[in-house]
Amino acid sequence: MRTSFAITNARLVDPATEYDGPGGVLVEDGRIAQTGESLDLSGAETVIDAGGKILAPALIDLRAAKEPALTSDGETQSSLAAGAAAGGFGTVVLAPNETSPLDVAGGFAGMVRSLSQHGVRVHSAAAATHRLQGEAMAEIGLMAKAGAVYVGQGDHTIEDSRTLRRVMSYASQFDLWLALRPEDAHLSRHAVTTESDWSARMGLPAEPAIAERMAVDRYASIAALSGGKLMIDRLSTRDGLDALRAARQRDIEVAATAAIAHLSLNEVDAGGLDSAVRMLPPLRLEEDRRALIDAVARGEIDAIVSDHRPTPFDDKGEPFAMAIAGTMALETLLASLLALVHDDELSLVEALRPVTCGPADLLGLPQGRLQENAPADLVLIDGDKPWVCDPDTFQSPRGNSAWAGRRFMGRAIQTFVDGQAIYNYNG
Template sequence: MRPQLLANAELIDPASGRRERGAVLIRDGAIADIAWGTASPAAPEGAETVDCAGHWLLPGLIDMRAFIGEPGAEHRETLRTASRAAAAGGVTTLLCMPNTNPPIDDPAIVDFVKRRARDTAIVNVHPAAALTKGIAGEEMTEIGLLSEAGALAFSDGVKSVRNARVMRRALTYARDFDALVMHHTEDADLVGDGVMNEGELSSRLGLMGIPREAETIVLERDLRLVRMTGGRYHAALITQPQSIELIERAKAEGLPVTCGASINHLVLNENDIGDYRSFFKLSPPLRHEDDRLALAEALDAGIIDVVVSDHNPQDVETKRLPFAEAADGAIGLETLLAGGLRLVNGGSVRLERLLHALTVRPAELLGLPAGRLTAGAPADLIIVDPDVAYILDRASLWSRCKNTPFEAARLEGRVLATYVAGQLVYQYASA
């Protein structure tokens, strides 16, 4: 590829917090030079110049939680379709969860996913390996071998490890390999037949509720095990103030603990379920508006480390059902940034905090060199028009499934172009 000069842009570096006009020179898949201010890097002869027209230029987003059907459920999503949805949403790196068929619990399957992503995906795709064999919660996987094969984290996806002894052992072995354990904190026994947040609204709708304690009981147990073992622990999704308090106390103790929140729980609440709209059925469930506000405050304060899409495609046969019978999950790769900008435009989260949680912090947790606007970093970049407003049409989405909770929603901020290793992989084309 010939060198490219992305000029006349508003540069935003989430790592340093710097934000001003400038230009970026790309060479050999990496950022070769950055000019802050009115000056421009000296472009080599033959370089292609791209006028960013004053729009934002920032590092591509890193999504730490995306469920992809391949292998085994390609009718829901493939690495190819997920990567195109990611590129359209400004996500240049995604971590795919191990809930596949077969599960990603063997080095050979890790290698398969990496090779398939290399051959079919247009963004960076890294596998997370299963924490227990078969995602059954009974016997931990070979963490060392899976790490050597290329797994960047360990998780049982949407399942919690019930057995405290197994969880303790997994955290101990993960510590020895400096591996990250990402856990879904939800007690399956307390969840039972619940389908939404337990409270007044669930009673009025006649739906079985899921108590907040289903989350905090598992989280508190896990944090005690972290104190015992010293393993790196990441609570995949927290949704309410009690969990925030537990995480804050653990960090104050110096424990190697981090946490994430989904864009759905940061932007939506249980009232959006309305007249039993199954696209809003999630795991964990959407909470009360007070819980949502507490999450946004915790994100702005830096207690919540990362924001994820929790991308989980479901087809018509499993989603277009009565609410209690519908499958959990919503797609989110294409609405991750636009949803986050709702928080910024609403004044509840600062832009620098949002971008830090979407780029720098996930890169740090996964040990990746991305997420920074600095010379030598990978040229995984996006150009964003933050001011454009539009109504989301699910027919325009790239994901194979269309179960978005933002259908017909008014959004602001559109990704105009996405570069991965300096190569243009997505460009918005208006109708």
């Protein structure tokens, strides 16, 4: 059945064209029919007056965790999708992690289909190696045929360079990026914080920033050798950025992501040893955070990821050095980006580019932009809405948020996927 509605009187923000100005969109049968200030509303069944609120493409997240099983206090398919929709996301990619490696093809396509029944578009990455078989290459080809959108390795590197070359070469046959966290297998092992004066005083095992530079250099060399597509996953230091820039001077395909935590928090936030801010990579120095912000502004970071990890209460309740790494971020990522805009660290277009057209371009997705015939995946944002982060109000039953208690300005008011409203803010 033909359906049509319009959103007018909005602040239209389309990072793909760098447009930030007045306008609206007309949606017909789940796709964008018109954009701009002058819309033909004669056939619109409903007209929504945005009242000057921000209208942008729905957000895209390339890294969210999947629970390995549905436990009494765990994230479910419904709560993951609901949290994503409330955060303004229209597309989420599940990524391999320690407890859910995503390293076998059996049931892969069915898992993605079942998760996609909850409104948000859900894709999945494939693991590069089998978690329980050392560094044996996983069933990448079969998972690619089942719909994997990239290949990843979670929080761990591939230590054997020969295996890394084989994986990168094989993934490139399916035109898939290989996402690797930039860590040195020995300098980074057992680290729970970044190397600094503070970590030395606290006696905590620490990861030096140079470990990222060394890893990026190594990955780039193997990418040059194999002809593969390299994605530096969750870059977090100025040293790593320097290595990324050097890699881009070479004849290789290299992309980079950064986690929202490393753009909005630093090692000072971990000073109280609250396990909620224990994460991988660890929080870095303020100079690293500022370097990442500058890289986002320059367009050097292709995607900002939530690295959303709802962790069990028992695991997160351990002392800082023993607690499982990870924080929930789907429902706070947009507000964290808007905080950077309010603080004049980024423009709105710069902040939204790596969560809309940036990741869409990496994966070849049609959404993430406001153009005619693109999927009507949209988010309406009240950029000045004040609220306090309270994990008890989140869609997830878990509560491990590094931003708990933080005051924000701005949140998603409505989220649309294929022209269907999947979230409406009732506050």
